[in-house]
Amino acid sequence: xxxxxxxxxxxxxxxxxxxxxxxxxxxxxxxxxxxxxxxxxxxxxxxxxxxxxxxxxxxxxxxxxxxxxxxxxxxxxxxxxxxxxxxxxxxxxxxxxxxxxxxxxxxxxxxxxxxxxxxxxxxxxxxxxxx
Numbered sequence: 001x002x003x004x005x006x007x008x009x010x011x012x013x014x015x016x017x018x019x020x021x022x023x024x025x026x027x028x029x030x031x032x033x034x035x036x037x038x039x040x041x042x043x044x045x046x047x048x049x050x051x052x053x054x055x056x057x058x059x060x061x062x063x064x065x066x067x068x069x070x071x072x073x074x075x076x077x078x079x080x081x082x083x084x085x086x087x088x089x090x091x092x093x094x095x096x097x098x099x100x101x102x103x104x105x106x107x108x109x110x111x112x113x114x115x116x117x118x119x120x121x122x123x124x125x126x127x128x129x130x131x
Contacts, residue, residue, distance in 0.1 A: 030068050067100045
């Protein structure tokens with residue numbers, strides 16, 4: 001197990017952490033981000049900024065190995081604040097480059113985020129190697 005305590009709102013800290021974890025594991029197959037349950041817009045924006053950092057830096061590591069997934073696990077706070085999340089795959093193009101990884105959103109509904117994250121890890125681990 002790899003554990004690091006960082007300030008996830010610090011872009012450089014997220015970049016270094018993702019790179020260190022990828023190096024230690026010999027690459028990444030997936031990155032899973034469980035958004036915390038928040039009830040105000042500022043904390044929600046911070047959580048989305050953290051997800052943006054994770055997507056950017058984990059995406060680069062996934063591209064380095066040719067494929068993978070970034071999964072965002074969300075609760076029901078979006079509905080309460082009038083924010084919607086779709087489901088399915090999302091692909092972003094950066095400077096003409098189409099990444100080989102895909103991004104998915106999973107609603108945790110009334111389940112614990114940690115339980116959903118474990119289910120996602122199990123599902124990803126059971127997939128045939130896509131690289």
